[in-house]
Amino acid sequence: MRAEKSPFWHIGVLGGSGLAAGIELEDAQEIEVASPFGKPSGPVTTGRIGNVRFTFLARHGAGHAIPPSEINYRANIDVLKRCGVTDVVSLSAIGSLREDMAPGHMVMVDQFIDRTSQRTNSFFGTGLVAHVSMADPTCARLREALGEAASLAGGHVHTTGTYVCIEGPQFSSRAESRMYQAWGADVIGMTAMPEARLAREAELPYATLGMVTDYDCWREEEEGVEVSHVLEVMHKNAEIARKTVRELARGLPERREPVGIDTALEYALITAPDARD
Ligand code: ADE
Numbered sequence: 001m002r003a004e005k006s007p008f009w010h011i012g013v014l015g016g017s018g019l020a021a022g023i024e025l026e027d028a029q030e031i032e033v034a035s036p037f038g039k040p041s042g043p044v045t046t047g048r049i050g051n052v053r054f055t056f057l058a059r060h061g062a063g064h065a066i067p068p069s070e071i072n073y074r075a076n077i078d079v080l081k082r083c084g085v086t087d088v089v090s091l092s093a094i095g096s097l098r099e100d101m102a103p104g105h106m107v108m109v110d111q112f113i114d115r116t117s118q119r120t121n122s123f124f125g126t127g128l129v130a131h132v133s134m135a136d137p138t139c140a141r142l143r144e145a146l147g148e149a150a151s152l153a154g155g156h157v158h159t160t161g162t163y164v165c166i167e168g169p170q171f172s173s174r175a176e177s178r179m180y181q182a183w184g185a186d187v188i189g190m191t192a193m194p195e196a197r198l199a200r201e202a203e204l205p206y207a208t209l210g211m212v213t214d215y216d217c218w219r220e221e222e223e224g225v226e227v228s229h230v231l232e233v234m235h236k237n238a239e240i241a242r243k244t245v246r247e248l249a250r251g252l253p254e255r256r257e258p259v260g261i262d263t264a265l266e267y268a269l270i271t272a273p274d275a276r277d
Contacts, residue, residue, distance in 0.1 A: 005258065007256055008051065008256060009053070010053040010055065011052060011085065011086070012054075012204070013054055013245065014088065014090045014092075015059070015089075017058040017060065017064055019056060019058070019091065019242065019245070020045040020054075020056035020058075022238065022239075028045060029045070035079050035082070037078050040072060040079045041057060041060065044056060044079060044083060050250065052248075052249040054249070057079065059076060059195075067168070067169050068190035069118050069119065069169065073119060073195050077202050077204070078123075081202045081204065085204065087205045088199045089206075089207055090192060090196075090208040091244075092208060092210055092211070093210075093230055093233075094109075094211065095189070095213065095214045095216035097185055097186055097188060100158075101158055101161070101186060101187060101212055102156075103213055103229075103233050104212065105156045106158070107158045107210040108143050108146065108160060109143075109207075110136075110137075111162040111163070113180070114193040114194070114197075115164060115165060116166070116194065119167075121193070121197050121198070122201060124201065129271045132265065133200075134196075134200060137196045138206055141205070143207040147209075148251055149244045149248035150244045152251070153241075153243035153244040153246075153247050161187050162185045163185065163189055163208065164183070164187075164189075165192050171216070172217060174224075187212065189210060201265070203264045205259055213230040214229055
């Protein structure tokens with residue numbers, strides 16, 4: 001039996017390592033939470049802003065030491081679930097595949113194309129089979145609240161965008177970059193998958209705020225992506241990211257009404273009850 005979700009907001013934030021430290025949280029605590037899925041990226045920092053509880057987890061670990069392919073996405077989502085989060089916000093650096101999504105802009109991702117190949121992408125498997133819907137992989141309610149908060153924080157926000165998630169750790173070739181454009185992708189990154197899939201399986205509404213750091217490499221006249229440029233834009237945007245979290249806390253209604261994603265597993269488990277391990 002699943003536990004009822006709290007009628008109050010508790011937002012899990014997967015993001016950069018410096019994020020939580022720059023936000024004044026009431027009753028802040030750092031806690032190590034164990035997971036049967038292995039080691040999460042690090043301890044969580046939990047605390048309140050007004051009526052909203054936030055629990056932060058730096059997905060690349062302290063000092064950005066965990067590469068995208070080695071993040072234990074299952075443990076991270078499981079730890080947030082164990083902390084009682086109701087919804088998950090993901091903040092991540094992305095490259096742009098469109099002229100009008102310029103470095104410094106923010107994109108409220110609503111769709112994904114998954115090109116990852118080395119990551120465990122489900123909590124389910126032999127013994128317990130489930131197929132959740134990923135037709136709409138992000139939560140419209142959370143996405144809208146987050147986009148509004150990012151605008152109020154001073155961000156230049158695009159309200160929709162398709163994110164292609166590559167395995168990395170290398171950036172793409174020019175041919176790949178142009179192929180992703182032809183597929184209809186707007187932005188590119190390395191971390192949202194399988195995070196979004198696992199959040200759905202954990203019945204956690206999920207939204208990604210992508211911060212554009214570069215134009216990837218589809219523009220012939222420009223050099224390829226350089227980490228120094230990515231970091232420079234991320235540092236410039238760090239205060240907007242922190243303000244976005246504060247604005248989100250201010251903008252959410254006092255009580256959290258249930259959404260369909262809260263019960264995503266209701267019709268997704270296919271293994272007969274008497275055959276479940
Ligand atoms: N993260 C930031 N910029 C990126 C890019 N161009 N490709 C993949 N991940 C990124």
